[in-house]
Amino acid sequence: MPDHVHPTPDAQRVACEVCLKEVPKSEATVAEAADYVAYFCGLDCYQTWQAQARATGDVPKASPP
Numbered sequence: 001m002p003d004h005v006h007p008t009p010d011a012q013r014v015a016c017e018v019c020l021k022e023v024p025k026s027e028a029t030v031a032e033a034a035d036y037v038a039y040f041c042g043l044d045c046y047q048t049w050q051a052q053a054r055a056t057g058d059v060p061k062a063s064p065p
């Protein structure tokens with residue numbers, strides 16, 4: 001009787017930076033910013049995030065002063 005069934009590390013999920021939808025890490029689009037890594041459910045959200053970064057002249061920071 002299996003009593004140690006756990007998700008494998010390969011099944012790790014991440015939240016999209018833009019729409020917060022959870023996607024498997026292996027399928028996420030990844031952007032490496034200055035000091036953190038952002039994940040996206042697809043190219044649409046990735047491009048949305050990039051457009052926002054360009055609009056502000058920098059990559060959005062998680063915690064402004």
Ligand SMILES: [Zn+2]
Binds near residue numbers: 017018019020
């Ligand atoms: Zn998304």
